[in-house]
Amino acid sequence: MNKLSTLLIVTSLYGCSSSEPIGPKSEALLLAEQTSLMQPQTVLWQTTKSPLRDYSVDDIHEIEKAFADKSAGDVSLVIGTLSVLTGNLTGVIDVAGGAAGNIATANHPAAYSHWLIAMPREQAENGLEAKNLAQETIQRHAIALLAEHGVDLEKVVVKPESSASLTGAKIYQETEYRIKGTDISYGFYESEFYAHNEKYGLVKGHTSLISAENQYVSSHDTKLSGVYGFNHQYLIKNKIAPFDSPDGLDIFLKELTSRLPQGYMFYQSPKFSKTLIPAIYADGKKHEFLKPDAAALVEVKKSQVLATTSN
16 A cells, blocks of 8 residues: 555545644554544543553553553563453453553543544445445455354344333334354354444545545544454354464454455554554554564564564
């Protein structure tokens, strides 16, 4: 994606230039500046600025020190390995604090993982139709990818459609995908309420992520967080390569985004990252929010881990 490296100043969805100081930025941050991730979020009377930023070398050392102080084990390479952090990552965030904690606990969409979309406006009649098209596209490609590795899914109704007892208002059904012929939930949990409510659709905007002049893009209200569906434990337990490795989620998301149309990106928040470093997956690549010197440090640590584990 050569155009990423040439972007120096990037306009946001709403046409405002970044307020961050100009200087070396990660490709992840350049991508994020094109999206709602870097826009402030206003809920009632409270406005929250985006906490998302590139990690520095000091941030990496702070995470490692937090774990060293908390654990008697060897966690000096916590950033360099994808297998050290397991279990409840919310608790991990509490230990790490710092940049990871600030992002993960903020009252802002940067706190949770979700899809970011930019598509030509000609592909849909309105923002809701565009959002539903994006969701269908992501699920279709994910299901096809999993089927290639022997994981067959089927859509099941978890909670059928009903009516409210007092008002008679429609309560939409809720669905998910399960491993075919079993009760094992794989993901893609969805309330169809969001498929019928315009508030949660894409909005008119413009980015440099795609060439179309008129676009539909994600907003803070767009509900595309639960549609990536990845039951990593199932793939590990059943030894379904290559997704059974500690970095199986990375492999899955890179492969999935390589198949999706341009303008489809997945944002991974710190609380769902095994290294606590936020990232954006786009066009088959993983872009981490790291300043250049911090990125170099992390690569060194990864090399150290590989050398240690291979001996």
